[in-house]
Structure formats: structure tokens, C-alpha cells
Amino acid sequence: MGNNVVSRALDQISKSLFTYEIEGSKLPGRFTQPAFTMYNGRIDPVEHVSHFNQRMDVHSKDKALMCKVFPSSPGPVTMRWFNSLKADSISSFKELTQVFCSRFISCSRFPRPLASLLSLSMRKGETLKAYFDRYWEMFNEIDGDFDDMTISTFSLRKSLTGKPITSVRQLIDGIDKYKRVKED
Template sequence: MFAVYNGRIDPVEHVSHFNQKMAVHANNEAVMCKVFPSSLSPVAMRWFDALEEASMGSFEELTRTFGARFITYSRVPKPLDSLIFMAMREGETLKTYSDRYWETDNEINGDFEDVAVRTFKVGLPAEHELRKLLTMKSALNMRQLMECIDKYKWVEEDQI
């Protein structure tokens, strides 16, 4: 039913997934607190079992304490520069570059769609056909950029 927290993943993500699974019980603090331990692996369960009885006043306090205990496993968002300075590597396919680019984009906190749309082109080699197209006719949003990329990925795959 639940993804088990193994002590090696982001505790915030774990709590978020737990909350999604328990959405119908979100207003029932007692149920949330009683079920939460069932989402913990033995390592995290030892932490939970060591808590003093009735030491948590709410589910929010429990999850905040949980997050503080396992903070070293929190995912640190990548800075925007990691996207800005990304470039297609020599011999890399458009598919591989775009997959790597979007993965990095997804790891950045904030809404930087306009930056992502504009900087994708800059990471392409100057002689790349997609870069030439995007220079002549800029994509206005992520959807348009993705459509252009998909078109050129198919062309590239046909040539291989």
C-alpha cells in the first residue's frame, strides 16, 4: 500500500506520498499518526519507537520531527545555473541531451519555464539544425519547444 521509507530517500517526498495515499483521512489526526509508522522501514521504525509516548501533539509535528531526523537524506534542489550552463556533449544525441536537460529542469525549484525554453537552444551546437530552426522561429513556451524537439528526435533516429 505505502512506499516504505528506508532512511535513504528524501523524507519530505516520503511524507508527501504518504499524505497522497491517506488523503481521505487527512482530517483525522489520530488515524494519520497511527498509520504513519506502517510506512517506515526497520531503521526509521527504531527512530519512531524511541519517541516518548504522547510526545507529538499533531501529525504535522510528527512529520516535522521525522523530516528533521532524516534531513541528511533531503534532496537539494539544483541551482538554475546547472540548466543555464548545460550543453550538448560531443557525440550526444538530441534525445539524450533533451532527456538530461529536462531531468535537470525538474530538479530546480521555481517556475523558470521561460529560462528553460530560451536556454535549451544555447546548449545545442551552433551547426545543429534544431538550433538553426529555434534561432529563426523561437518557441514561445515549453509545449512548442517539446514539439520541435520531438520532430528533430524522429529525424535524428531515422538517420541512425
Template sequence: MAIYSKDEALMCKVFPSNLGPVAMRWFNGLRANFIDSFKKLTRAFGARFITCNRVPRPLRSLLSMSIREGETLKAYSNRYWEMFNEIEGEYNDVAISTFKAGLPAEHDLRKSLTGKPVTSVHQLMDWIDKYRRVEENQLQRMRKSKRII
């Protein structure tokens, strides 16, 4: 769009090329001559799709995160990092402690993190990956043994 910034008519024509199916239906449903400038087009778009704006989550959202009954470490960590990424600011130290707190006391990863604390989010992610692979291997062995029986 920056390339066409001097030509409003062209910007209005190029605008729909970046829209998904829902926004494209909205765009195609606009009345003829309803939009007379790119600024008006972006305002109308913003007014219609304001609900798509993401509001940053508060830091306390991480405190309520915990692994669910029967949930795999992979599913929990995916859910956790998705939530973590919705929080504004740098809270790496909080990420380490809240991820660990979300695991049950008897979980092997929690025991390891308690015994040898990690000092960075990168290190935490490495530990999670290690334990996730172990968990996935155990699940594969269980599935194989069920097929044999």
C-alpha cells in the same frame, strides 16, 4: 493522514505505512516510548531525513547544461528537464534559449530552432520529440546494419 488528524495515537500507527525501506528501518529502530506525540514523531523524522529535502537549483544551473560527447538527444533532454524542474519560478523563455545553447552549432535541432524559433516550452518539447524519434530511428538502422554485416 488527514482522516486521522484527531487521533494522535492512530496517526502514529498509520505513519509508517507511507515509509520506504530506509525510513522504515529508522522507524523500527526507535526506542520504546521515545515518541509520545505525532508532532514529536514528525520532528524526529524531519531531523533524521533532512538531507532528503530538495533545495531548489539556481537558474544559472541551466546555463551549464550542454549535450555531452556521444550523448543522445533523448538522454540530454531528460537530464535537461530534470534540472529545469528543480528550478523554482517560471522561466519558459530561458528554457528555450538554454536548451538550444546546450546543443552543438552543427546539431540539426539547433539549426531548426535557430531558423524557426519556438515560442513556448510545449512547442520546444514537440520539436525535441520529433528530432529524438529521428535520432532513435537512425540508431536502430545502424544497429540492424551492424547485425547484417
């Protein structure tokens, strides 16, 4: 019985989940597969696909190649899922990534609302550096352009540089200078 289970599992993984058009396509000459961050089933699948797309950017027009290379980016958990897909069930890179993201949607990260940032306050005993670090981490998790609101949130406008701050980059630079002075 044990051999039968192993045999079926090996049969399943030896079948291609891709249609004949994808499976039959040739790799481009001198193709070197880039290194990928392995998907562990715990991070946002859309971020993983985005990372994959960035690494494969020069080959992004070759959708068959994208399909063939994508299964090399998951770790053991997601590889088991890939191996369970039906043979000849994937006919495009778009379909592959949609199926992948649908399967691991529970790991998706959603942008935080602006209220999360507005309600952020310095904790008792927290250093200014730790607070600023938490603030910028939260700021980066919010969708939208709230630079002006962020600049006006800090009453540091002139005290850090002696002139009005007009961009988030200037604000961050000023805060970094202020943190260094406070640390010394």
C-alpha cells in the same frame, strides 16, 4: 543478559509514541489503508511525507488517523527509529512529521540553482537524445518559473514546428518529434 535486552526492546515497541488522545481515537468505519512506498532512510523525507499525504488525502482532516497510519510507511531503518521514540511523545500529525523530517534531514533534496541548468552542455560523443534527457531532468530539479529562458535557450524555436514556440510543452513536443526523426 540476552533475554533482558530482548525484553526491554519488546517493552519499548509495545508502548505507543502517541498521546492518549491520538491512541484512544477510533478508526473510521470501512477504513482501508492505502499502499505506501516504504521509506528507506535514503530519500527526501519531505517527499515521503508528501507522498503519504497524497495517498491519505480523503482522510487528511482526521489527524489522529494520519498519526496512526504514518508509522506503517517506513522501512526497517526508520522503524527502528520510530520504535526508539519515547512513549506519549507525539501529540499531533504535524509534530510527527516535523520530528520525522528532522531526523532524516540529511536525506533532503534541495533545488538546484539556475546556474546548473545554464552551464549544462552537450558532452563529447553524447547523443542529442541523451543531452535532452539530462537537460529536462535538471530543468525539473530547479525551483522557479524559467520556461521563457528555457524556450529561448534552444535555438530551435521555428525550425522544429515552423512557428514560434510559446510554451515548454510545445518545446518538449517539438524536441520529441526531432529525436524520433533523428533516430529513424
